[in-house]
Amino acid sequence: MARKVEGTTMTEENQAQVTPMQQIEPQHHADKAPRESLVTVDDVTVKYSGSTAVEGVTFDIATNEITALIGASGCGKSTLLRCINRMNDLIPGAEVTGTINYKGVDLYGEKIDPVQVRKLIGMVFQKPNPFPKSIYDNVAFGPRVLGIKEDLDEIVEKSLRRASLWDEVKNRLNSSALGMSGGQQQRLCIARAIATSPDVILMDEPCSALDPISTGRIEDLMEELKTRYTIVIVTHNMQQAARVSDKTAFFTVNVNEDDKRFGQLVEFDDTEKIFTNPSDQRTEDYVTGKVG
Amino acid sequence: MEATEMRTTEDLQMKQLMVVRPRYGELLIQALLGLCAIVSIVTTVGIVLALVEPSIEFFSEVSLKEFFTGVNWAPLFNPPSFGVIPLITGTLVTTFWALAVCLPFGLGAATYLSEYASPRTRSILKPVLEVLAGIPTVVYGFFALTFVTPLLQDIWLVGEGPGVFNALSAGLVMGVMILPTIASLSEDAMSAVPGGLREGALALGSNKAQVSTRVVIPAALSGIVAGFVLGVSRAVGETMIVLVAAGSTPNLSLNPLEAMQTMTGFIASAGLGDQPTGSIGFKTIFAVGAALFAITFVMNMFSIRLVRKYREVYE
Numbered sequence: 001m002a003r004k005v006e007g008t009t010m011t012e013e014n015q016a017q018v019t020p021m022q023q024i025e026p027q028h029h030a031d032k033a034p035r036e037s038l039v040t041v042d043d044v045t046v047k048y049s050g051s052t053a054v055e056g057v058t059f060d061i062a063t064n065e066i067t068a069l070i071g072a073s074g075c076g077k078s079t080l081l082r083c084i085n086r087m088n089d090l091i092p093g094a095e096v097t098g099t100i101n102y103k104g105v106d107l108y109g110e111k112i113d114p115v116q117v118r119k120l121i122g123m124v125f126q127k128p129n130p131f132p133k134s135i136y137d138n139v140a141f142g143p144r145v146l147g148i149k150e151d152l153d154e155i156v157e158k159s160l161r162r163a164s165l166w167d168e169v170k171n172r173l174n175s176s177a178l179g180m181s182g183g184q185q186q187r188l189c190i191a192r193a194i195a196t197s198p199d200v201i202l203m204d205e206p207c208s209a210l211d212p213i214s215t216g217r218i219e220d221l222m223e224e225l226k227t228r229y230t231i232v233i234v235t236h237n238m239q240q241a242a243r244v245s246d247k248t249a250f251f252t253v254n255v256n257e258d259d260k261r262f263g264q265l266v267e268f269d270d271t272e273k274i275f276t277n278p279s280d281q282r283t284e285d286y287v288t289g290k291v292g
Numbered sequence: 293m294e295a296t297e298m299r300t301t302e303d304l305q306m307k308q309l310m311v312v313r314p315r316y317g318e319l320l321i322q323a324l325l326g327l328c329a330i331v332s333i334v335t336t337v338g339i340v341l342a343l344v345e346p347s348i349e350f351f352s353e354v355s356l357k358e359f360f361t362g363v364n365w366a367p368l369f370n371p372p373s374f375g376v377i378p379l380i381t382g383t384l385v386t387t388f389w390a391l392a393v394c395l396p397f398g399l400g401a402a403t404y405l406s407e408y409a410s411p412r413t414r415s416i417l418k419p420v421l422e423v424l425a426g427i428p429t430v431v432y433g434f435f436a437l438t439f440v441t442p443l444l445q446d447i448w449l450v451g452e453g454p455g456v457f458n459a460l461s462a463g464l465v466m467g468v469m470i471l472p473t474i475a476s477l478s479e480d481a482m483s484a485v486p487g488g489l490r491e492g493a494l495a496l497g498s499n500k501a502q503v504s505t506r507v508v509i510p511a512a513l514s515g516i517v518a519g520f521v522l523g524v525s526r527a528v529g530e531t532m533i534v535l536v537a538a539g540s541t542p543n544l545s546l547n548p549l550e551a552m553q554t555m556t557g558f559i560a561s562a563g564l565g566d567q568p569t570g571s572i573g574f575k576t577i578f579a580v581g582a583a584l585f586a587i588t589f590v591m592n593m594f595s596i597r598l599v600r601k602y603r604e605v606y607e
């Protein structure tokens with residue numbers, strides 16, 4: 001099963017599963033719970049230059065839900081999140097083993113193009129990183145990369161509306177994105193991610209650089225977005241995880257025999273259960289603020 | 293007892309705060325640094341002034357109109373002719389071919405080093421580039437004359453090939469000469485673009501080429517253009533290569549296969565000859581120098597404007 005990020009070693013069994021991204025059919029999901037999973041993370045281990053960052057993680061991400069990843073610093077939340085859209089490929093020495101399936105397709109399969117993966121699974125970063133271009137060009141960036149030339153105005157407006165930013169910026173679409181406040185910049189980054197119409201949006205501590213009011217706006221926005229998109233969010237803010245997410249994955253840092261630290265998934269369940277009645281003592285200690 | 297001790301330390305701290313002994317060391321450093329700044333400004337101004345006086349004298353004998361519109365350059369002949377246009381075209385033609393080499397290759401090399409090369413490859417290539425930048429230009433001149441020109445003559449397919457002295461080989465080699473400088477400066481500017489911008493673009497499904505051309509290069513534009521301006525200034529001011537490889541025949545032509553003289557080429561060859569101080573030949577050197585300075589100056593101002601208009605400020 002083990003293989004490098006580049007997909008050099010593959011078992012036959014895996015090759016049979018590989019489907020070109022274009023052939024993925026949108027799946028109709030039943031209205032009744034439990035929702036079916038869009039992404040399945042199965043026994044995923046990530047190593048950086050041979051040393052394990054996070055080990056043996058298994059959980060499912062359900063369609064149109066918000067999944068929160070919580071845990072102390074260094075337990076591998078960002079690392080895991082970046083595996084889901086293959087951003088870890090860009091880090092020399094990063095090695096992913098295990099399986100991540102998206103709509104039943106192995107994202108680390110041999111024929112999968114990471115660039116295409118990132119078009120379907122977008123990402124919002126901890127520090128707002130708008131391009132030093134106009135607001136319009138920021139949102140139009142993704143569609144243009146996809147080769148879309150028509151209806152750009154429409155796409156830009158729709159994305160900005162969905163990111164509840166349109167009314168604030170509609171009169172200055174051509175001014176630089178860097179003239180916006182941090183909270184606006186972060187919502188612009190969300191609009192930019194939406195503009196390529198992804199299925200999944202990964203957010204790595206999207207509010208950690210923002211004030212409480214901007215944070216509140218982004219939380220409201222996530223509630224709206226989850227009707228169309230599936231969201232995975234990393235957060236250090238317990239209240240935020242409790243407020244916005246449907247499912248929560250709690251990670252912790254373990255120390256192995258050689259005194260090496262690595263992250264592990266302790267518990268994955270409905271957010272309500274994690275915060276009111278967790279099965280593991282470590283989860284309870286963490287969410288109640290006794291440690292970490 | 294304890295209370296008084298406390299008081300005294302507090303007093304001591306207050307005193308330390310208030311001591312206003314002049315800091316001689318710091319004043320001295322400030323003065324020295326100021327002196328350095330003044331020296332560099334004064335020398336520049338001095339050079340410009342030294343250019344101005346003989347130039348004014350020159351233009352009292354030769355009209356501005358004759359100088360800037362004349363198409364025949366023969367200042368040391370009898371009767372003399374002072375049309376500087378052939379020297380300007382010579383300079384422009386060689387610079388053009390230099391740019392034709394260093395613009396694509398410089399930008400390409402910088403993009404490769406900054407966006408594609410592994411840290412190891414970069415750590416080897418970058419110092420190599422910087423060493424190349426230190427090769428004396430006379431070496432490049434003979435490289436052009438004894439290697440590039442014969443090569444061009446050999447591989448030339450249509451019509452008559454380049455002559456022994458020609459602007460093309462001088463220009464191409466000049467492009468190679470300024471390539472390391474431009475590549476290195478552009479690479480610095482591109483590497484300085486925050487990684488977060490690259491990640492942002494990649495997360496939107498861009499490939500590396502799109503990240504480079506749509507995010508990194510626009511964000512690094514001011515640094516890149518600064519590198520090119522420096523490169524072009526060096527090309528316009530370059531003397532040795534053109535003197536050796538392009539010949540010293542003033543020639544009003546855009547055909548790079550012919551021999552040409554550039555402004556710097558004239559200054560060097562006339563300066564080597566015996567021009568008595570105060571003679572018209574002597575003054576001509578300064579007039580051409582002043583014109584060269586003016587051209588470079590205008591070009592720099594122009595590119596600064598251009599950069600201000602188009603650059604993307606990332607912080």
Ligand SMILES: Nc1ncnc2c1ncn2[C@@H]1O[C@H](COP(=O)(O)OP(=O)(O)OP(=O)(O)O)[C@@H](O)[C@H]1O
Pocket residue numbers: 048053054071072073074075076077078079080091263
């Ligand atoms: N690019 C990298 N190269 C090498 N090691 C890395 C890299 N990124 C992360 N790590 C290591 O992987 C482990 C997990 O890091 P990660 O950033 O995923 O943690 P995190 O849970 O997101 O922490 P935080 O809450 O502080 O963001 C850490 O031990 C870290 O040092």
Ligand SMILES: [Mg+2]
Pocket residue numbers: 077078079204234
């Ligand atoms: Mg993190």
